[in-house]
Amino acid sequence: MLCMFAMLFQTPVMEEWSISQGTDIDVDFPVFELWLQGKRSKEILEFFSTGSPPMRQMFSDDIIISHIRDQHSLYLFLKSYLEHPWNFVILRHQLNPQDRNRLINTYYTFNHSFARELLNHRISSKLRKDVDEIANKLRIPIIPCFRYFDNFRNVLNKFDDSDLVPITDFVRQTFAMSDELARWYATVIFLQHFKFDVGKKRVQFLTFTDLCSISMSIMQYWTCTAPEDISDYVDRELFNRLHECKNVDSDGVAAVTEFALARVQESGEGDTDSKETIRAVIKELFSLAAHLKDVKEIFYNLGKVAESGSGLSQKTMSLILDALIDYDWTAHVEKLSSKDLSRISIKDWERFVSCCKKCIEVVHKSASIAY
Structure with missing residues (x-):
């Protein structure tokens, strides 16, 4: 030594x-x-x-x-x-x-509690003056927190100079970080660049690890396959098509609810009292789809879906989302009066629900621990 x-x-x-x-x-x-x-x-x-x-x-x-x-x-x-x-x-x-x-x-390793607190704000140079206050609030050593902050700023600035995607690949290759660390910094970049609001009370219980898991899922399912730069990264065309879910009426919600309820009951989960809760989950999911265009509110709206199913077990919530992945979207559209829903393809529906499944399971599990 x-x-x-x-x-x-x-x-x-x-x-x-x-x-x-x-x-x-x-x-x-x-x-x-x-x-x-x-x-x-x-x-x-x-x-x-x-x-x-x-x-x-x-x-x-x-x-x-x-x-x-x-x-x-x-x-x-x-x-x-x-x-x-x-x-x-x-x-x-x-x-x-x-x-x-x-x-x-x-x-480049950092304290996750510190990162979670920072993500409630814009990580600008002006925020550096508040680092000691944040450290005291979290009861963690102050000196390393300035390094954490400066490293975030360093990586964010380097990304802003390039705007290259996928973000995780950019971080890993530019800073020669491990895969895990690159995912952590990619999460910070993703949340900051698209100004996701993760500071609202409804989602305050989400840990940094939760935010990372959700961000990775969004980047997997709701981004473009070959974007030229960060401006084309989020698939806004997908969000525009899913916006038509605003036209799903009560009959449409009821049809999907019956399908999901049958799947849940086939697995020996849930009971007749679960129907209204499942209906509330389905309704919030359609609302989430219709409002994906408001990108910064995605985490808040995911929280609303999880909250609507707070009375359900983790297994039941997973069964509902699995059922929706298997749901025949084309047949569903044909039964509805609104033909605008035909803009949403089967692939669009699968991308939407597959991402929701991963994200909502994270939110639902963390909420059950926090509350």
Whole structure:
């Protein structure tokens, strides 16, 4: 652990690292992570009191503190590369790919509670002054929160300069992040760019992980297959066609309700008292479809669907949505007086309900835990 980097040296006056072509950069990751947490040298020194045997029994405090300071100088040197990971190519002979990837993923990892709170706002530069207040509210260390915030801004700005999609692929390739971390940042970009409102009371119980799951489903089902850039990403033509669901009358809602109820009862779930609740769910689903054009309200409207079925079990809700995926939309349209519904194809209906199934299951499950 206490590698002194024989070929990596400090300039005493500037306290900066300088690297020769033959230098191997050796990062002490436990110390690196403690620096990221905002720990001071004396606090990190205590870290070396643990282990078997404790490092403080093997080395003097002066040697350990010197190592800690060396690692801090190394961290400051690497910070500009971490902020612009594509520049790591310059250090390809000094830093092995495994350590580079670990550095990037460690540096860009963030607290989900902090991210969830930020997403209630526009993540603009003006919000940075409120970071300490948010950290205090969440009772988490302040110093790392500024890094989380700056990283979000960095990724958002880089995306704004390119507008390339799919978003997850852009993040993963540009910042060399792990798949999971790229999905997390893609969620932040997606929610911020399209100004989804996730701050309303009805959806406040959704965790960052919930928002990520829902965002990934929306990007899977409700986006265009080959968009040129972010302006063409959300399939607004699909939303325009589904807007015709505003013409589904009470008879149409009743027909779909009977179909879903029969499927639920075939599985041994629900009872006659469930009919009105199922009808309320179906009605809210048609309302959701009709209002997808109002993109920023999608999460709120998903919450309304889940709330309408709050008296149903998770299994019953899944059965209803499975039934709707199998529903013969063409036959349904032929029975209705409004021919405008014929604009909605079977594929449109399947895309709509398949996404709803994944999203509403997440919302319904989280709501049952929260309440």
